[in-house]
Amino acid sequence: MDQVEIFKALSNKTRLQILGWLKEPELNFPEQPNADFENVGVCVGQIQLKSGLSQSTISEYLSILQRAELISSTRVGQWTYYKRNKEGLEKLSEIIHKAL
Amino acid sequence: MDQVEIFKALSNKTRLQILGWLKEPELNFPEQPNADFENVGVCVGQIQLKSGLSQSTISEYLSILQRAELISSTRVGQWTYYKRNKEGLEKLSEIIHKAL
DNA sequence: TTGGTATATCGGGAAATTCCGATATACCTT
């Protein structure tokens, strides 16, 4: 993954907030009946609700974060759940230590 | 410093390269007669030469990196020398560990 | 003081990003 694309993904207030929310889903989202936060993540609708932005914008932002390998997704029925991608975040730490 | 501004500063190929070059100036720049890399940094002209972009662009890029507290500058005569800001880079690591 | 060199700032055209509403797709229920 291109380093610049990772930092572009992070250079937006809402996208940074989403990553923060997904770090502690139980504090930031209401309980989910059918999926646990740790294994599956949080569904798009909840993230959109919390952000206050439009559905299309949030869907696009999530895909930008996913292309940067900062989050990953799971489809369950009609819902898509997103959660943090720990490997990608670890890689980002390495970039900062080794390249900058 | 605003987190978004830090990531915006990093979301450009040339600016990332500059930070990389400044990590190991002795490998990336010719010897300087009047200033040592470790204490003072590298002057704007050398960075511009290496980047291949215009003088005005590099001057602006350096000021963007400085506003994000990723580099710092020292004026010596008619030259401005820039070097890495270790505290700022450390702060960036913390952001990634604590906020994302 | 005059001229030369290094850097910063200004103004702007082109390209990218932000965020939206409309629409398409996928899946579920009946």
Add this chain to the structure above:
DNA sequence: AAGGTATATCGGAATTTCCCGATATACCAA
């Protein structure tokens, strides 16, 4: 099959970023 819900994709107006050349400023040397 038909209608409903969740998400993705499309098209676009407004804003921001990229990068330039021209110009301003700061300092030095003669």
